[in-house]
Amino acid sequence: MPESIMTRSVREILTSPSIGSDVRVQGWVRTKRESKAGLTFLEVSDGSYFQNVQVVVPADLPNYATEIPKLHTGSSVMVLGKEVQSQGGKQAVEVQAREVSLIGACDPAIYPIGKQKMTHEYLRDFTHLRPRTNTFSAIARVRNVLSMAIHDFFQQRGFIWLHTPIITGNDAEGAGQMFRVTTLDLDKPPRKEDGQVDFTQDFFASGVNLTVSGQLEAEAYACSMGKVYTFGPTFRAENSHTSRHLAEFWMVEPEMAFADLEENAQVAEDFLRHLLGAVLEKCPLEMEFFKQRVEPAIIDTLRAVLDNPFKRLTYTEAVDILKKSGETFKYAVEWGIDLQSEHERYLTEKVFKSPVILTDYPKGIKAFYMKLNPDGKTVRAMDVLVPGIGEIIGGAQREDREEVLLARIKEMGMHEGPLQWYLDLRRFGSVPHAGFGLGFERLVQFVTGMGNIRDVIPFPRTPGHIRI
RNA sequence: UGGUCAGUAGCUCAGUGGUAGAGCCCUCGGCUGUUAACCGAGUUGUCGUAGGUUCGACCCCUACCUGACCAGCCA
Known part of the structure; x- marks a missing residue:
């Protein structure tokens, strides 16, 4: 049954909503807002759109007490649910979840990309995570x-x-200045009689560079x-x-x-x-x-x-x-x-x-x-x-x-x-x-x-x- | 390669020649169809490195390391 549900990108859901349709959302949690009284809100991003989609997680899901607490900023999730008109004021459409699966956990204590403001300079040290x-x-x-x-x-x-x-x-x-491209052994390159490096023995039989x-x-x-x-x-x-x-x-x-x-x-x-x-x-x-x-x-x-x-x-x-x-x-x-x-x-x-x-x-x-x-x-x-x-x-x-x-x-x-x-x-x-x-x-x-x-x-x- | 500025908690930053600080993050509790959520409590440090001055240095001096910015080179 879940296999027949269409996966839609966040961009598709938010720009051409299909209210009432079943949908699968796959992405990464940006933020989680919890209500102990009975709801959790997830903001899920999949990179397709500037905005995130809000996923509403009701407390009566079977894994609400066991899995949902493990969701943090950076966790990857798969959500099965329904596209509905939002009751909140900040978005027209949201996904009412029927099933939420934690795909990959993310320990917030050591995750470098938090919810706090970070400078561009700091993020340069995390080239792989800054996207x-x-x-x-x-x-x-x-x-x-x-x-x-x-x-x-x-x-x-x-x-x-x-x-x-x-x-x-x-x-x-x-x-x-150009970057030299060579396969010569830099520890002992072949040399001509005048002491210059002999690039005729290099891969291309001459000295070459990156353009x-x-x-x-x-x-x-x-x-x-x-x-x-x-x-x-x-x-x-x-x-x-x-x-x-x-x-x-x-x-x-x-x-x-x-x-x-x-x-x-x-x-x-x-x-x-x-x-x-x-x-x-x-x-x-x-x-x-x-x-x-x-x-x-x-x-x-x-x-x-x-x-x-x-x-x-x-x-x-x-x-x-x-x-x-x-x-x-x-x-x-x-x-x-x-x-x-x-x-x-x-x-x-x-x-x-x-x-x-x-x-x-x-x-x-x-x-x-x-x-x-x-x-x-x-x-x-x-x-x-x-x-x-x-x-x-x-x-x-x-x-x-x-x-x-x-x-x-x-x-x-x-x-x-x-x-x-x-x-x-x-x-x-x-x-x-x-x-x-x-x-x-x-x-x-x-x-x-x-x-x-x-x-x-x-x-x-x-x-x-x-x-x- | 030159000039300027900077380096303090995981992040962003205050700070004073005399016992190391805030906000955020995170954890816990409370509250709520929430949305930069909110309220309360809590954890967190070789103050870039090495010397020097001083009774005492995170603070002053010197060197070095690292980074950013500006200039040059260029796109």
Whole structure:
């Protein structure tokens, strides 16, 4: 008989109730409120929804005196019962239990995740248990919605999802230190005559690393399939101790053939709007929670990005505005410097009060692959800056002229040898193309208002820390 | 890698050169269709580590460890 009862998720029960129907609920107890006089209330979560379902346990159940006292926060349970209209004021639907089984006990004396308030920092020590809290389960659902919105956006526009390699032979493209991948015996690696480690004897017969970006590989496919995007993990071995850096993070990198910088900027703007709209539509309870418990202005901030067109101006114009602002910055503004976060925030939060897309940066502060402007001083780069967080997207039209690209490689002191394949893309049927990169965890930070990037990825990796 | 701040009960935090504190959690009792439940009682400590100053150090000094934040690097 019980086998025929349908298991429904908490989300299903609360969002499309079927009053009077038998139902099975499986999940974890969040809180228990007891009445010795005759009732126990369980709040059960199964992770499917921000809210929990209230299970009403009557005292006449056969195991009420033996099993119910063993239920504590964190215990897993299976409940058979009926969906009914709640007599309490805080929820429309609840489950009237007919049978409650303790599946896995949880000793409250030693369980690290209690009902009391816990700091994000404390919960970082319990990476495996923190998804049992409101905050971290909400973040996981927001990550999921954002991930699918990313695919929706590009799939609707005919982009191909390209799986670029994790292990790469590319050298760092100015994107920071890389993690070496090797199977050599580190206690006694083979050495060449000059004493250097001989990587020709390594697994791939050469030195390889974990990727810092899929962009260059994405260009290869854009230059044959038109529009592609990557969405996967990337790695940086930088010794960065900040609330905005991870050693392993996810990046989204669209790349479009026959596209210039203006089209690139438009796609980036439409993309961000699509993502924010998806979260506001599909995660209203989560967003309300972040507003109440994390960042009071978060929903207003996202709406402002949705409702205001992004302001576009060149780096040179931005420098003029900053120099004439009369504002005293910690770092003085001068044409040619890389803008500091204080400058970026001044532009988005004080001058324009909207997202800003800066274009045409000095070539000296940007990567070798960005297309050189006719002025010979600037490149077709763009940064999308948003209020509260600064740069969230960086992109560029790529240099599509072989001789100019080669000159830039040499100018920056890089070796052209390993980049012959990349030069081939310009040698054989070159086309104008452009793309950008979005740090996924930075996006999640922006959307949720969470202050520390370690709290918006399930299992964070930072220098000195890899708990699981 | 530099700068700043912090480390006291399971958690969040007060605290004073002179006997270690609160709230929460937890346990027990009471009460109640409860819902951040409520009321009462109770348990809980190498005050980060090692030196030093002092009659006496959780407090002052030094070093170290750990963490957070800011900056740089970047996404």
